[in-house]
Amino acid sequence: MTTSAPITQDVFTIPRKLPEGGKINLVGLTRDGLRAALIAAGTPEKQSGMRTGQVWQWIYEKGVRRFDVMSNLAKDYRALLAEHFVIEVPEVVTKQVSEDGTRKYLVRIAGGHEVEVVYIPETDRGTLCISSQVGCTLTCSFCHTGTQKLVRNLTAGEIIGQVMVARDDLDEWPELSRAPRDKTRLLSNIVLMGMGEPLYNFENVRDAMKIAMDPEGISLSRRRITLSTSGVVPEIARTADEIGCMLAISFHATTDEVRDGLVPINKKWNIAVLLQALRDYPKLSNSERITFEYVMLDGVNDSDDDARRLVQLIEGIPAKINLIPFNEWPGAPYKRSSNNRIRAFADIIYHAGYASPVRKPRGEDIMAACGQLKSATERARKSRKVIEADAAPD
Template identity: 60%
Template structure:
């Protein structure tokens, strides 16, 4: 059932305690609430049930009662696109009509799901397409978790696999700044990490931030997920332009927070994301300054060729400039892979996401397979 204007409480986004409280409010016997909450949690997050009728381990009478009182409301999929390279993109429409995008980037035996945390974004990073869309609102816990559920529905990955899986990693790198919606993002990730449900390890989850410094320590302490920093410049003057939150939390303050990030160690390095912009931030001198800045921090540097979008004010660095930059960072002892662009033909690559609810769907391309939900 698509998520719509329905007065019944939606169980997606609820943890066990929330489900138990909802059952109690609905008049459920207090002595049975905990057991029944566990049953529902299992069916929703481990088996991926989309309707109470699928919950065959509980009585037909209770299933009927649940249907009257609650719903398991996934968002509507406004459009689904699949790239020539296998990347998938969903445009999901929520109950109020607003939309956000989710992307799955597959590998041979695994894949990362890029999840959105907001409709639009408040940070206006000048190289990012999402940043040209004003922030509409934060996504709810249920809307964040539902992106994982819808992706699994499409891929057919229910019940939760115990071994290899095609959605093996989550990256909070979609639309929005996750740390500016921290409470909802944190609760959603705790549901995703629960061993009796979706059961994705904290080591398989990466949260990317543009530098909301006051919440970095809390994120590491409470969630212990991997941290990625959208750095993109090695001096405040340029970063103020590329990543405007730098005016509030400059590079030195950001680096200090990363040096003490609770979940970082040599086995779990902080990832520095660095988009390569022709003639802007790609000189050998800047590569050497990057090495100097991150010294002493367990680090990996992801070099990201700029992915173009309509009206973008930048161009991608030339291959030889990227190669020289990567060599300097590599020679200093830091892994610096150059990210292979994925999903460019469906505007699903890094920095290209922008919901069609704001752009009027004028950027659909004919290169992709488009399936209207």
């Protein structure tokens, strides 16, 4: 099992300076980007490879945010770093903890925007669901996030920063004065299933996941990272080539007519085109199956005929089907399928030879379950504008 992303040629530029104090944030830079930034700040080129490795490990292996504690660097070099750079992650605005232990973080990024991040503890793993955009372009009708318009893409630093924030809260960085703790990892998996469509922000997602997989830092196996897409077909093969993580498809329907309504991107790349791209997926194998996510909507996509069509559609694709009981949210236009209906649907798939686990809803009491994420930031901002307009003098 490899722990690093496929080798690709990076094209990079020296990162844009932060508006606050003109310093560059090192979080989110690729190794090549970090090296370029260090050289631009005065690091001798002959030392740049070594310095890049040292700074990288302090940030991503030890979780350090201050240059003055980087004890294997000379004091004058630490001062040089502090003069030109910062190490910043998103700010945690609120943290909610569900009765089942799920944690939902509302984090603030540049521009005052906010996104949601969810940590789901289980007996054999701890999964972090992270966001790739503020809002979403896809307007999937069953998804609460889809009711919020796209504001902007997240940077690579804002994406990997969500992982670092969660590790902060879980106290999962090693103590600087001691060897790393010998214990089960609390954050063992990442899923790109939060706010946004990851493949509409491909480069930033790729760079952030390369950081997560780097063996000299956070060091997650590529097979412990799952990217979920609604079907941005041109970027699917690229995901295998440049990221190498596991792939999940937000599928949810077995006819174009129904999927057009549930997942509007289907009008651009329909079921047949999407499935052909999956059959051609470079990493497709029995050991690296594609996950089909299928939300169970009462009377919409949950019939026995739907289950049989689903089996026929994915024939020949090594796959498993995750059945997701619909997580209702205020104003949702759908209802959750009954438990009996979900079981009947799952049985048809199982007897056809596919794994068909039913996802247990987690964090529903804090609106952290699948499809429920939606930051209140943009609504609050609009409300403030209305209030300010009403209060303005005539």
